[in-house]
Structures are given as C-alpha cells and as structure tokens.
Amino acid sequence: MKGSEKGININAVTTWVRRQPPKMKLILGLVAAVAALVFLSLIVEDHDNLFVAAEAVHALGISVLIYKLIKEKTCAGLSLKSQELTAIFLAVRLYCSFVMEYDIHTLLDSATLVTTLWVIYMMRFKLKSSYMKDKDNFALYYVVIPCVLLSLAVHPSTTHNIVNRICWAFCVYLEAVSVLPQLRVMQNTKIVEPFTAHYVFALGVARFLTCAHWILQMLDTRGRLLTALGYGLWPSMVLLSELIQTFILADFCYYYVKSVVGGQLVLRLPSGVV
Incomplete structure (x- = not known):
C-alpha cells in the first residue's frame, strides 16, 4: 500500500x-x-575526487554497454556516430595528455578509448545487422566543423605549442556535444531499451559530476582556477562546455529517473524531449 x-x-x-x-x-x-x-x-571533502568519480561512472556506463553487446548480441538503439565522436575526442585528449600533462587520467582515458573502439568494431562488423542506421541520421559535420572553428578561435593561452593548444580546445568542445547523435537516435525511436537507457544516464551523471568538479574547484580557489587555465575567453569556454554537457542530458535523466521509480523497464520518451 x-x-x-x-x-x-x-x-x-x-x-x-x-x-x-x-x-x-x-x-x-x-x-x-x-x-x-x-x-x-x-x-565530498576533496572536490578533486569528483572528477575521478565521473570517470568511474563513465566506465560503469561503458560496462553496461559491453554487457548489452555481448549478452544480447544487438546494438539496436545505439548511435555509432556518438561512439565515433567519443573515440575522436578521447584520441585527441590522449595525444594532448602525452605531450602536455601525462597523469593517471591518461591511463583511464586509454582504457576508455580501447573499450570505445571495441564497441565501434562490434557495431560496424559483428552486430551490423542490428544497427539502426536509418535512425542514426545526425550529420557529424554539424558538430565537428563548429568545434574545429571554435578551437581555432578560442584555445588555451599556455606556453605549449599552438597545435597542441588547439587540439586541447577541440577535444573539450567535441566532448560537450558528442552525445547529440545518440539523442537523435532516441528521438527517432521514442522507445529506449533498458541497457541503452542505463548507459546514457551514466553519461549524464558523469558529466554532472565533472561539471560539479569544475564549479566547486573554482569556488574553493576563489576564482584562481580560471586564471590558471589562462586568460581571454578560454576559461569561460571550458566552464560553458561543462555546463552544456550537463544540460544536454538533463531532460533525458529526468525521464529516466521517473521511469525507474515507476518500475518501468522500457523508457518511453514524450515528443520533443531529446
């Protein structure tokens, strides 16, 4: 009762x-x-741990995705284009990490890139019969070209090589919008099966934690974090990118939580949600 x-x-x-x-x-x-x-x-006492938590949630989401591909042997409802955008920004970020600031996150990104490439391989070759190509109709140049142009115009003002700084900006901008093709697939189907919903929700949580990390770190340092990132528009663009990543998935996460609380296994999205 x-x-x-x-x-x-x-x-x-x-x-x-x-x-x-x-x-x-x-x-x-x-x-x-x-x-x-x-x-x-x-x-959370050390707000830097939020970034690690975000990567852990992202890894959990990918684990759910791998389980879906192996056990159910289908990639229905998944966007190959989103996976390809993810692989691109991870590869660029890894390059920047190796030449600019190699740390533990480099290893985590390496593992994520390997699993993402595996997902792409499965969708392109092993499970291509279940790939919903007609639903995955988001034109990649709508996001790639603006990200390239924006990275040329606004990038870090550090002492690193100009090419490396542009690459750094490009991966930040591309990560912010890499989920858009996946949202288009869900918009076209209107019905999201459980494992895909879990994966996208994990992305939403991970991006909120990353955004929270930047905001709280900025408050902890009384704004000094912004000056550490450089001068000009770049610090603001970093924060804006984090906010965009979070709000892009906010509506979906709302309906996901509502569906889970209501005991529904399949998520049905109203028109205009994503």
Missing part, C-alpha cells in the same frame, strides 16, 4: 512539473542543480 501511495505521489509531482511553463521548468532545474552541488560540497 505504501509503495502504491509513493508511486502516486511521484506521479503527481512529475505531472505537476511537466505542466509548468518552460521558464518555471528552467528555474526548478537550476534549483535542483544548486541543491545537488551543495550536497556534494558537504559530503
């Missing part, structure tokens, strides 16, 4: 939120984000 009452209360809240005008939804989203940031700042 209590479970059914809980479900009714959650449905009432979600129905009320859904009926609100766009401006009110934006305000509610910002309030929820600020509350989450305050919560993280209180329970």
Whole structure:
C-alpha cells in the first residue's frame, strides 16, 4: 500500500512539473542543480575526487554497454556516430595528455578509448545487422566543423605549442556535444531499451559530476582556477562546455529517473524531449 501511495505521489509531482511553463521548468532545474552541488560540497571533502568519480561512472556506463553487446548480441538503439565522436575526442585528449600533462587520467582515458573502439568494431562488423542506421541520421559535420572553428578561435593561452593548444580546445568542445547523435537516435525511436537507457544516464551523471568538479574547484580557489587555465575567453569556454554537457542530458535523466521509480523497464520518451 505504501509503495502504491509513493508511486502516486511521484506521479503527481512529475505531472505537476511537466505542466509548468518552460521558464518555471528552467528555474526548478537550476534549483535542483544548486541543491545537488551543495550536497556534494558537504559530503565530498576533496572536490578533486569528483572528477575521478565521473570517470568511474563513465566506465560503469561503458560496462553496461559491453554487457548489452555481448549478452544480447544487438546494438539496436545505439548511435555509432556518438561512439565515433567519443573515440575522436578521447584520441585527441590522449595525444594532448602525452605531450602536455601525462597523469593517471591518461591511463583511464586509454582504457576508455580501447573499450570505445571495441564497441565501434562490434557495431560496424559483428552486430551490423542490428544497427539502426536509418535512425542514426545526425550529420557529424554539424558538430565537428563548429568545434574545429571554435578551437581555432578560442584555445588555451599556455606556453605549449599552438597545435597542441588547439587540439586541447577541440577535444573539450567535441566532448560537450558528442552525445547529440545518440539523442537523435532516441528521438527517432521514442522507445529506449533498458541497457541503452542505463548507459546514457551514466553519461549524464558523469558529466554532472565533472561539471560539479569544475564549479566547486573554482569556488574553493576563489576564482584562481580560471586564471590558471589562462586568460581571454578560454576559461569561460571550458566552464560553458561543462555546463552544456550537463544540460544536454538533463531532460533525458529526468525521464529516466521517473521511469525507474515507476518500475518501468522500457523508457518511453514524450515528443520533443531529446
């Protein structure tokens, strides 16, 4: 009885939120984000650990994806183009790490790149019969070309080689929008099976944790983090990219949580969600 009452209360809240005008939804989203940031700042002593946590959640999402491909032997609902964009920005980021700031994150990115390349291989060759190519119709030049142009115009002002600085900016910008083809696939199908939903939700959580890491670190250093990144527009663009990554997936994550709480295994997205 209590479970059914809980479900009714959650449905009432979600129905009320859904009926609100766009401006009110934006305000509610910002309030929820600020509350989450305050919560993280209180329970996580070293805010640098949030970045490690983000990478761990991302790895968990990829593990779910690998399980889907191996056990279910299907890649239906997945975007090959998103995986290719992910491989591109990871490869560029690895190059920058090797020539600019080699650290533990380089090893983590290497593992992520290897698994992403494996996913691409499975989708292109082993499971290509289940690949929904007609649904994966997002034109990559819509994101790649703007990212290239933006990286040429706005990049770090460090003492590194200009090519390396442009590459660094490119991978930051491309990562922010790499999930767009996956969202297009889900927009076209309107129904998202569990493993794909888990994977995309993990991306959303990972990107929120990364965004929280930057914001809290900026507050901890009283803005000195921005000057450490350089001068000009670059520090602001880094933070903007992190925010874009988070808000791109915010709507999907809302419906994912609603679906899980409601006990639904398959996520059905309303029109215009992604």
